[in-house]
């Protein structure tokens with residue numbers, strides 16, 4: 001059943017299915033990107049609506065990719081142009097699903113875990129880029145998926161998945177490593193320059209990514225194998241692209257246009273004076289306990305789970321020199337899972353020939 005490229009008919013079929021699934025999921029992610037940080041409910045109203053005229057969108061308006069192209073990139077009811085983000089989010093999610101499937105099939109547990117994880121990285125990237133925040137619910141979900149993948153492997157006695165010292169899923173070790181690395185960037189930034197070098201949302205994202213990278217390492221390899229390349233690529237891409245972003249924003253401001261972030265987030269001068277103790281408390285409490293505390297409170301009081309939405313953050317305005325770091329962690333993570341193995345073995349072969357020569 002192999003064609004010239006060595007792709008079986010099943011794999012081609014899998015690509016088509018994952019693409020169609022991806023663009024449909026992307027369509028829903030557009031709703032997440034719009035509603036979640038604005039404290040809107042994801043389930044009410046149950047229908048999709050035009051963000052401009054609030055007209056309910058019907059079946060024909062909701063076909064991923066096609067509706068946008070056929071309706072002339074405008075709302076059918078009020079004729080206002082629709083942001084091209086809707087189209088690109090659907091297309092990118094479709095493509096992401098296909099490449100994840102091609103990279104990790106036939107290990108379907110990895111394919112399923114990574115498509116769910118990757119799908120959530122789309123709103124994380126987009127919301128952080130626009131509003132400089134990562135909603136807690138998204139960070140909690142990606143962490144649960146990452147540990148869930150590992151626990152599934154442990155439960156089914158999959159090779160490469162085991163309890164560390166008989167108690168801890170190895171993915172938790174990855175989470176701790178992620179927190180330790182990006183949490184120290186935060187603490188060092190505070191000690192050195194009294195600035196928030198790393199948002200708590202970023203540290204929470206590191207928790208999930210560290211766990212996921214450990215969950216998918218092939219059997220026999222060091223479980224933290226992909227972590228250094230992920231950290232290097234995240235910080236490296238931020239260091240290269242970040243200054244360019246700041247320059248573009250300054251130029252846009254000079255031209256009299258303000259960024260979407262500064263339109264929605266109003267200005268204020270004073271900030272809470274932070275202390276080292278508070279920084280450490282933040283990392284210990286927020287990263288490990290806040291989710292659990294919020295969840296218990298939700299169970300007993302049926303309260304909405306708290307989102308660091310715009311309402312809460314409206315007294316904070318990104319400095320001229322601020323860049324969101326979440327998007328670069330997403331780039332570093334994707335690069336690590338696609339080319340991390342290759343880069344790591346290149347590095348071990350050429351930079352450390354002594355080590356690779358050892359048996």
Ligand SMILES: [Zn+2]
Pocket residue numbers: 050051052053054055075076077078079080
């Ligand atoms: Zn409209």
